[in-house]
Amino acid sequence: MNKDVLSFTDFLVKEEFSSRIFSLWIKRKKTLNVVEDYKKFVREIKDMIHSLIKNDKIESRRLEYILTLPPENIKIFDFELIMVEAFKLFNVGLKMFHECKYEKAKELLTKSSNINPSNPWVWWNLARIGVATGYEKNKIKEYYEKAYALLEDKEFKKAVESEVNMLYANSKEIPLQPVFGKIFK
Numbered sequence: 001m002n003k004d005v006l007s008f009t010d011f012l013v014k015e016e017f018s019s020r021i022f023s024l025w026i027k028r029k030k031t032l033n034v035v036e037d038y039k040k041f042v043r044e045i046k047d048m049i050h051s052l053i054k055n056d057k058i059e060s061r062r063l064e065y066i067l068t069l070p071p072e073n074i075k076i077f078d079f080e081l082i083m084v085e086a087f088k089l090f091n092v093g094l095k096m097f098h099e100c101k102y103e104k105a106k107e108l109l110t111k112s113s114n115i116n117p118s119n120p121w122v123w124w125n126l127a128r129i130g131v132a133t134g135y136e137k138n139k140i141k142e143y144y145e146k147a148y149a150l151l152e153d154k155e156f157k158k159a160v161e162s163e164v165n166m167l168y169a170n171s172k173e174i175p176l177q178p179v180f181g182k183i184f185k
Contacts, residue, residue, distance in 0.1 A: 008053060019071030021045060025082065026072070026111065032118045032150065038079050086116035094178040097125060102133045120150035121180045124160065131167065132176045140167060 030037045051059040074081060093108030106129050113122045127143035129135075141164060148160045166174045 012049075015067055016071040017066070018077040019074055020066050020069045021077045022072040022074045022082070022085075023069035024066055025077070026114045027069075030114075030117050034083075034116055034118050035079070038082070042077075082115060086112045086119070089115070090119060090122055093122075094125065094180060097129060097178045100132075102129050105129055106133075117146075118150060120147045120156075123147035123150065124179050127163070128174065128176060128179065131163075131174045137167060 025038075025041060028037075028041065048059050048062055052063055072085075074085060089108045089112035093105045093112060096102075096105035096108060106126065109122050109126050109129070112119065113126070116122075123143045124147035127140050127147065130140035130143060144160055144164045144167075148157055151157050151160065163174050
């Protein structure tokens, strides 16, 4: 391996590049096909690194930007680890929701959704937090719609529809507890 490549690799390690790439991943807009989004993202990063090794000035600006991002608490940028991080944030967010710490719950669930937007339970819980804290109805409905689109089970879809109907009927019957995998009433 070329000496320049080794020193560049050492530089990336020293600058916590993997942790900063995770920050970039969190900021990046994603579709509901997170696996494909991840593959595309990794290809783009690999292409950027190859171009940087060839001293591409345009890519060096992208690297400068990435190095300004705060490093996240992840050592290896790996899809499974990213999903574990999203699930961890989700679980802690549910715990905060259960403890009625709504702002912290919203923060953690939003971060989880930024990592993995294909988790319907994140959106459903954000909708319920919105109900509990008086968000604008359109925002709450948007969360419910995302949850509904991602749910596969017909009973869960029915429950979401029911909560949307209660929302517009100004009902106080919408459960204000976390939901995950089964409906807690």
